[in-house]
Amino acid sequence: MDFRTSGSFRKMICNASFFCLCLLLSNGVFCAGTDEVKSVSVMEGDSVPLNTDITEVQSKDQILWMFGPQETRIAEIHKQNIDMYDSNVTFGDRLQMDSQTGSLTIRNIRTEHSGLYKLQILSSRGTSHKRFNVTVYARLPFPVITRNSSNCSSSSSSSSSSSSSSSRCSLVCSVLNVSQVTLSWYAGISVLSSISVSDLSISLSLPLEIQCLDDSYSCVVSYSFSNRTTHLSDPELCHTCPDFIQPSHLIPLISAGLLIFIAVVVLVKYFHCKNCKQATQEDLTITESEYTQIIYCLQTGDLPQKPLLDVGRTETAVNYQHIQ
Template sequence: MNICSVCLCLSFLTVGVLGDEVKSVSVMEGHSVTLNTNVIRQTDDQIMWFYGPENTFVARINGEAGGTMFSDDERFIDRVKLNYQTGDLIITHITSQHSGLYTLNISRDMKVSNKTFSVTVYARLPVPALIRDFSQISSSSERSSSSKCSVLCLVMKVSHDVSVSWYKGKSLLSSISVSEHSIIRSISLHLECLDDSDVYSCVINNSISTQTQHLNTDVCHKCSDSPDMRNMRIIILPVIFGPLICVIIIIIIKHKRRVKGL
């Protein structure tokens, strides 16, 4: 047998490793995730799942016997299931400790195909807090700026990068990226006042979920109630009704004189 023939035979006997691509999967904490093998299990197939850089055993379906075995690691006890027909791995009530790499080994006809999954578990997003930013009012300019409304959209806790944005209706006004390591976790909105027709919203989102908080008059006053509008009414009302009151008074005086003359 020549060298080429020997190499050809060895190529069939050697374990074949297929599929180096890492598939990314995102899931929210508390939900379930399914890692799909994308195969239909044959009688002699052996399917094994491992977790992390230490290749911690997670689950297995034995070949012809068809028996299943699961990890005794406390992270996976009572959380892991296998689809008997496909070998899909199902993790229920998932938490952040289940984030990481999962490796699938499928043994078939003396060959092994591998697949790798990168699972990212996102904590539930917090509801953003909207608070008045009174630091914008200084003692020297308090009178001129008291009618303005500066609002902070504050994010308290995040486990991954999130986007924090101000919207007017569907139009993006401003946006920042916030992570658990960020020093600044708020974004400002500056308004003269809040008009009834305007809808301002602070939106927090990551790749799988969103939280929204709408701005209302509990935080920012209506334009009709602003100091400028009140001052304008104080000025306008006497201008409009002052002459009218004077005319009425003159008519009453003339009427009294006429009655006396009679």
């Protein structure tokens, strides 16, 4: 029995793989790779490699690249010879074909090069196809952050401490002539707000109100595969946030403050006691004139009825009888 022409055998081979297209010929079974489509998104000016996934082109292999709905031939390797056809008309000198693998690279790609690229590989192993749907996006501009002039009354009022503490900084982020992008405000890695646009090329603006300026805020315009970021760093747009003291820093500060307070209290006590001692010693000190008067009274026996030293002073311990 010839298994090559057996209907059951051919059905078994075709059902073995969903991705195999079977051509039933009189002399056997021939399978070709499926016509898959791979989406490629790039920005203008990038270089785009379209790979064949072939390790090495054999001498009898034919690698054919086609572009557009008309499947215009743009590059080919046949019997190891490269032919670029009339690709210069559409691509200039941007196309480059690898002689070893047959892969095609489009350098400095432009938006007009968006479209469907078809690869056909004919070899001794059979025929296979690949398709690449290439979408070229305009290069993203950097978003611009400005003060929101339509809502700046509250942020500009700083006549008193209470009004300045409650004021808010009103900003707006803008990007011009974009399509299929998302514009977003970020605080660190957290999204605060965002807006998206579809196919139309328009200008986008996204407002933001914050309490004060720090370096965590940024505005991002993005495609699904690339983005541009502008950080909020201009101090003229918004008043700067006061330095925030972390809780872990408070313990040494409090300890230092307590030590200083204790030192001040000790010094005050010390000088107060020293002044008290000096005042007591001054009260017990007898001036030279008072001593002379006391000696004179003792010699003449004319002792006063009231001690001389207690006039205008605290009571003294001087005893005349012990003064010689």
